[in-house]
Amino acid sequence: MGAYPVPATSMPNDQLLAVGLNANVRDPLRAGFQRPRAKLIYTQAASLGSGTQPLALGWDAAGSHGSTVYDDAYDGSKLVNVGTPGANGFQIKIPDIYRIRARITWAYNASASAGVRYLGLYQNYNNSFIAIGSAIGSIPSGVYGDPQALQYDYARWINGAPCSAKIDITMPCVEGTCLQLGIFQNSGVALAYVPGAAYMWFSIQAGG
Amino acid sequence: MPTGTPRTWAAGDGLTAALANAEFRDQFIALYGVPRGRLKRTSNGGITVASQTVGTLHTTVLPANLMKFNIAVYNAYTGAMVTGSTPWSRLIAPIDGIYDASGMLAFQGFQTGAVCAVLRQNATTIIDAEVMAGPGLNNTQIVGASGISSTTGDMTPSVGTEIKMVAGDFIEIYGTCNNAVGGDSIWGDSILSLEWKGTLA
Numbered sequence A: 001m002g003a004y005p006v007p008a009t010s011m012p013n014d015q016l017l018a019v020g021l022n023a024n025v026r027d028p029l030r031a032g033f034q035r036p037r038a039k040l041i042y043t044q045a046a047s048l049g050s051g052t053q054p055l056a057l058g059w060d061a062a063g064s065h066g067s068t069v070y071d072d073a074y075d076g077s078k079l080v081n082v083g084t085p086g087a088n089g090f091q092i093k094i095p096d097i098y099r100i101r102a103r104i105t106w107a108y109n110a111s112a113s114a115g116v117r118y119l120g121l122y123q124n125y126n127n128s129f130i131a132i133g134s135a136i137g138s139i140p141s142g143v144y145g146d147p148q149a150l151q152y153d154y155a156r157w158i159n160g161a162p163c164s165a166k167i168d169i170t171m172p173c174v175e176g177t178c179l180q181l182g183i184f185q186n187s188g189v190a191l192a193y194v195p196g197a198a199y200m201w202f203s204i205q206a207g208g
Numbered sequence B: 001m002p003t004g005t006p007r008t009w010a011a012g013d014g015l016t017a018a019l020a021n022a023e024f025r026d027q028f029i030a031l032y033g034v035p036r037g038r039l040k041r042t043s044n045g046g047i048t049v050a051s052q053t054v055g056t057l058h059t060t061v062l063p064a065n066l067m068k069f070n071i072a073v074y075n076a077y078t079g080a081m082v083t084g085s086t087p088w089s090r091l092i093a094p095i096d097g098i099y100d101a102s103g104m105l106a107f108q109g110f111q112t113g114a115v116c117a118v119l120r121q122n123a124t125t126i127i128d129a130e131v132m133a134g135p136g137l138n139n140t141q142i143v144g145a146s147g148i149s150s151t152t153g154d155m156t157p158s159v160g161t162e163i164k165m166v167a168g169d170f171i172e173i174y175g176t177c178n179n180a181v182g183g184d185s186i187w188g189d190s191i192l193s194l195e196w197k198g199t200l201a
Helices: A018-033 A129-136 B017-032
Strands: A037-042 A066-072 A089-091 A096-106 A115-123 A151-157 A163-173 A178-185 A200-206 B036-040 B071-075 B097-104 B107-110 B114-121 B125-133 B153-155 B158-165 B170-177 B191-198
Touching (some): A096 B158, B097 B114, B097 B170, B114 B158, B125 B158
Antiparallel strands (some): A037 A200, A096 A163, A096 A200, B097 B191, B107 B153, B114 B170
16 A cells, blocks of 8 residues: 655664665655656647537547646656546555646537536546436536536536636545546537647646 | 755765755755745736637637736745746746646626636746636526626636746746727736645656
8 A cells, every 4th residue: 555654753862874864854755745746638639529428538649639747756656547448547546635636628619509518527437437427417408417526617618619617626535546537518519629738637636 | 945855865974064954954944835926916907808709719829918917925935936027927936846837817897708818838838728708698508607697797717737847937827808808808816826836756
């Protein structure tokens, strides 16, 4: 199980040795400065598709335009978990309170009619997102909540205007927790897409 | 200046006062007294927002106007996070690391169309953007839009993300809209902030 290094309690007659300084000063400080954090980003415009079901967002090179900006921790562990269907996102190695943030911006689309789009954060999704989607029902006719999402945000989408949605949540995560994003964009748009680099990103940071 | 990189000690290292200050005191200062700055406006009329057509807003690269600020709410590294005289447009990273960058633009009396706030690193790289549709559009499907029901309203797109920066990099916030609002369309209270969060390997 992952854990932060805990400084030892000094005792009488302890000698100040290099090995002790490294274990009890350097390592805890390093863990404080270099807590687990990672960020995924889209690097170019991308079509995300549309329909009546939510879509799981992918970040791997095969299915998207995603890229890892950084994936770093004091102990060398990695958070980014991509490439496996249903696993696109982050997987927790060290239990902590994590701040999880995400953004998507949809481009202007002249053919889009009124409606709602949303961005949702999901936990341990495991390739079952479509089943979750079927429970959401009749967006945009009146169902505005997704009970499976840890947090979600809607974007007002009127007359083809560009719009944004974001996630910003702080929550405790145990080792092994997987976190993914899903989007919904209803009918009436032929090509709903992220308009360019950095308009969709997903980040996680231990310690809030 | 602390950098957040603790020393690896070797056998035979003597613990001098200078080393103790550098490796204990300054490192803990870096943990608790991180570089952080926040800029704010105290008056309306921050930028003139150009009128643009819907089709040119937010398709590839956002055309936008630079927001400037006249007070520093706090500036933990005086002379480093901001430099020169007011109005400032940027917050500058004093050391390498991961930063939390954020900002908000308050558009007043907005009508039809959309507004946008864009956070940029080193003037050119877009690191976050938020677009909001104005209240003058058909609002039968508004969700979470603060109960807007008239044809004018105030719009506050906000941006924020973590970014890698090296010393000397800077952030700025830009605003744009496709409404013919003309002149002083930005309220005071618009803000820009930057805070160091740690190091990367």
